[in-house]
Amino acid sequence: MIINNLITLLYFSYGEDVLTKYIIITGGVVSSIGKGITSASIGRILRSYNLKVGAIKIDPYLNWDSGTLNPYQHGEVFVTYDGMECDLDLGHYERFLDVELPGVSNITTGKVYKSVIEKERSGDFLGACVQIIPHITDEIKSMIRTITEDNDYDVILIELGGTVGDIESQPFLEALRQLRNEEGHDNVMFVHVTFVPYLDAAGEFKTKPTQHSTKELRSTGISPDMIVCRSQEPIDEDLKKKIAHFCDVDFKAVVNASDASSIYEVPLVLNKENVGKFVADRIKLDVDTESANLNQWENVVKSLKxxxxxxxxxxxxxxxxxxxxxxxxxxxxxxxxxxxxxxxxxxxxxxxxxxxxxxxxxxxxxxxxxxxxxxxxxxxxxxxxxxxxxxxxxxxxxxxxxxxxxxxxxxxxxxxxxxxxxxxxxxxxxxxxxxxxxxxxxxxxxxxxxxxxxxxxxxxxxxxxxxxxxxxxxxxxxxxxxxxxxxxxxxxxxxxxxxxxxxxxxxxxxxxxxxxxxxxxxxxxxxxxxxxxxxxxxxxxxxxxxxxxxxx
Incomplete structure (x- = not known):
C-alpha cells in the first residue's frame, strides 16, 4: 500500500517542477487553414510578456526532412541556422518570434521512425516487440523534451501539421495526449484551429464542420481548451456561443480570426480577442498580461499598409x-x-x-x-x-x-x-x-x-x-x-x-x-x-x- 501511494504521488507530481509550458495547435476541417500563422501569432503575444518562446512543427509525412520535396508539393524549403531543411512554417515562427530556431524544431514521421528503427537494430529495446505504443509515441515525446532541455524555453508552441482525422497524425495525437497527462494539466493546453464557412445559398455561416472536427479530436482523448475559428468574414457572438455550447468549451475560449489584409495583423486580432490573457490563465504563466507591449508590432503593420x-x-x-x-x-x-x-x-x-x-x-x-x-x-x-x-x-x-x-x-x-x-x-x-x-x-x-x-x-x-x-x-x-x-x-x-x-x-x-x-x-x-x-x-x-x- 505504501509503495502504491508513493508511485501515485510521484506520477501526479511529475509536472509540478516543469518550467516549460506547452501549447499544442491542431487543425480541422481543411488543410492550409492557417495553423502556422495562428501559432506564430500566439507566440508573438507571449513574447510581448518577455517570455522565451520556442516552436516545434510536426510534419506527419514520411520524408526525413523537406529537402527533397518539390516546391509545388510543399512550398519553399526553409533552412535553419544549423543546416536543417525544414517546413516553411519554421520561417513564420522565426519571423514572428524574432528568434533563430534549431533544426530539431522540425519533427517528421521519417525522423521518428528512423530513430526507433536504429535503436531496435542496436538492441536498445532488449528484444521487445517494437510497437507504435509505446515506442513510437515515447520517441515523439523524447524529441519534444530534448528541444525543451537544450533551449530552456518558457513556452513551446507545438503545431501538428495536417488535419485531425488524417491517418498519419494518429501516433502524434496519442503522443501529445500522453504528454499532457505526464506534464500536468496546468502545463499543457490544446488550441484547435477550424474553418467556419459561409454558404451564399443559405446566407449564413455554418458551424457544423467545426463541431465535427472537434468531435474527431475528442475521439482521440483530447479536448481542446481553445477553438480558433477561421472565417472569411467576422462571425458574431451568437455563433461563438453556439460553438462553445456544442464543442464544450468556455465562451471566452472561442476566438474568431477572420481574413486579414496582412498575416502580420493576426497577433493584433488575437490580442483584441484576449488570447494572451486566456492562455496565461489556462497554463498559469507568471506574467502581467496588462503590461503587454505590441506597439512595435502595430508600427510594423502600419508600415506595411x-x-x-x-x-x-x-x-x-x-x-x-x-x-x-x-x-x-x-x-x-x-x-x-x-x-x-x-x-x-x-x-x-x-x-x-x-x-x-x-x-x-x-x-x-x-x-x-x-x-x-x-x-x-x-x-x-x-x-x-x-x-x-x-x-x-x-x-x-x-x-x-x-x-x-x-x-x-x-x-x-x-x-x-x-x-x-x-x-x-x-x-x-x-x-x-x-x-x-x-x-x-x-x-x-x-x-x-x-x-x-x-x-x-x-x-x-x-x-x-x-x-x-x-x-x-x-x-x-x-x-x-x-x-x-x-x-x-x-x-x-x-x-x-x-x-x-x-x-x-x-x-x-x-x-x-x-x-x-x-x-x-x-x-x-x-x-x-x-x-x-x-x-x-x-x-x-x-x-x-x-x-x-x-x-x-
Whole structure:
C-alpha cells in the first residue's frame, strides 16, 4: 500500500517542477487553414510578456526532412541556422518570434521512425516487440523534451501539421495526449484551429464542420481548451456561443480570426480577442498580461499598409504558380518596403518560357532572381540578367540567381558559351561548378552546403554599404559554387567580388561597379529577414528600386 501511494504521488507530481509550458495547435476541417500563422501569432503575444518562446512543427509525412520535396508539393524549403531543411512554417515562427530556431524544431514521421528503427537494430529495446505504443509515441515525446532541455524555453508552441482525422497524425495525437497527462494539466493546453464557412445559398455561416472536427479530436482523448475559428468574414457572438455550447468549451475560449489584409495583423486580432490573457490563465504563466507591449508590432503593420509611392518588383522563377515557393523572399521584400516607407507591388514572372516579355520587364523597378535547382527556366533568368545590365535596372540574385548573373556576365565578356556544369557538363567555360566535396555524393537529401557560414565583405562596395560591417553570417543551401579558375579573369573584366569566405577561397557575393544595383549572393538572406528588422540587402535593393522608379 505504501509503495502504491508513493508511485501515485510521484506520477501526479511529475509536472509540478516543469518550467516549460506547452501549447499544442491542431487543425480541422481543411488543410492550409492557417495553423502556422495562428501559432506564430500566439507566440508573438507571449513574447510581448518577455517570455522565451520556442516552436516545434510536426510534419506527419514520411520524408526525413523537406529537402527533397518539390516546391509545388510543399512550398519553399526553409533552412535553419544549423543546416536543417525544414517546413516553411519554421520561417513564420522565426519571423514572428524574432528568434533563430534549431533544426530539431522540425519533427517528421521519417525522423521518428528512423530513430526507433536504429535503436531496435542496436538492441536498445532488449528484444521487445517494437510497437507504435509505446515506442513510437515515447520517441515523439523524447524529441519534444530534448528541444525543451537544450533551449530552456518558457513556452513551446507545438503545431501538428495536417488535419485531425488524417491517418498519419494518429501516433502524434496519442503522443501529445500522453504528454499532457505526464506534464500536468496546468502545463499543457490544446488550441484547435477550424474553418467556419459561409454558404451564399443559405446566407449564413455554418458551424457544423467545426463541431465535427472537434468531435474527431475528442475521439482521440483530447479536448481542446481553445477553438480558433477561421472565417472569411467576422462571425458574431451568437455563433461563438453556439460553438462553445456544442464543442464544450468556455465562451471566452472561442476566438474568431477572420481574413486579414496582412498575416502580420493576426497577433493584433488575437490580442483584441484576449488570447494572451486566456492562455496565461489556462497554463498559469507568471506574467502581467496588462503590461503587454505590441506597439512595435502595430508600427510594423502600419508600415506595411502604405498606399504610395509604389515600387514594382518581379520575382523571376519557375515555381511561380505556387507563391509559397518563394514565401521568405516575398516576406523579405515586404519587410524592406515597410522599412523605407513604400508600397510593394510584387509580380511573378515565369522564367520557363521561350522568351521573356520585355515590355513587361520595362514596367519593373527591380528584378529579383531566386534560387532553384535544375536547368528548366534558366535561360529565362539569363535573359532577365541581360535586360537588367543593358537597361540599368536594379537586380538582386540569390543562389542560382547569383549563378545566372555570373554566367551572363561571362557571356557578355568573351565567354559566349559560359555555363554552370549543373546545366552543361561539357562547357569549356564552367564559371559555376560543383563544389569539390560534392562530386562523390550520390544521395540528394541533406548533402548540400547547409546552414550558417561566415562571410567577409569588401569595403567600398554596395554590399558593404548595405551591411555597414565587414563580417557577416548568412545561411546557405547549394551544391554549386563560383569556379575560382575564372576568378581573376572575370575580375579583370569588371566583376567585383564583394564577399568571400574567411579563408578567401569561396566567392560569396558579386556586384558590378557602374550599375545602379547589381548584387548577387550565394547564400539565402531571406531566411534572416524580420518584419521588425528587415534584412539589409533587401532594404538596399528596395531603396535602389525606389530611386530607379523616380528617375526612369
Amino acid at each position: 502604405k498606399d504610395n509611392p509604389v515600387v514594382t518588383i518581379a520575382i523571376i522563377g519557375k515555381y511561380i504558380s505556387l507563391e509559397d515557393s518563394y514565401i521568405s523572399i516575398r516576406e523579405s521584400l515586404k519587410h524592406a518596403a515597410g522599412n523605407i516607407g513604400v508600397k510593394l507591388d510584387l509580380k511573378y514572372i515565369n522564367s520557363d518560357v521561350d522568351e521573356l516579355d520585355f515590355e513587361e520587364l520595362g514596367s519593373l523597378d527591380g528584378i529579383l532572381i531566386p534560387g532553384g535547382f535544375g536547368e528548366r527556366g534558366v535561360e529565362g533568368k539569363l535573359d532577365a540578367v541581360e535586360y537588367a545590365i543593358a537597361n540599368n535596372v536594379p537586380i538582386f540574385g540569390i543562389c542560382l540567381g547569383m549563378h545566372s548573373m555570373v554566367i551572363q556576365f561571362a557571356r557578355r565578356n568573351g565567354m559566349k558559351t559560359a555555363n554552370s556544369t549543373e546545366f552543361d557538363k561539357s562547357t569549356i567555360y564552367p564559371v559555376i561548378d560543383l563544389m569539390e566535396e560534392q562530386k562523390k555524393i550520390k544521395d540528394m537529401g541533406g548533402t548540400m552546403r547547409l546552414g550558417s557560414y561566415d562571410c567577409k565583405l569588401l569595403k567600398n562596395t554596395k554590399t558593404f554599404d548595405a551591411y555597414n560591417q565587414e563580417n557577416i553570417v548568412e545561411r546557405h543551401r547549394h551544391r554549386y559554387e563560383f569556379n575560382n579558375e575564372f576568378r581573376d579573369e572575370l575580375q579583370e573584366k569588371g566583376l567585383i567580388i564583394s564577399g568571400i569566405s574567411p579563408d578567401d577561397f569561396l566567392v560569396e557575393m558579386v556586384e558590378l561597379p557602374n550599375h545602379p544595383w547589381f548584387v548577387g549572393c550565394q547564400f539565402h538572406p531571406e531566411f534572416k529577414s524580420r518584419p521588425n528588422n528587415a534584412h539589409p540587402l533587401f532594404v538596399s535593393f528596395m531603396d535602389a528600386a525606389y530611386k530607379y522608379s523616380k528617375n526612369k
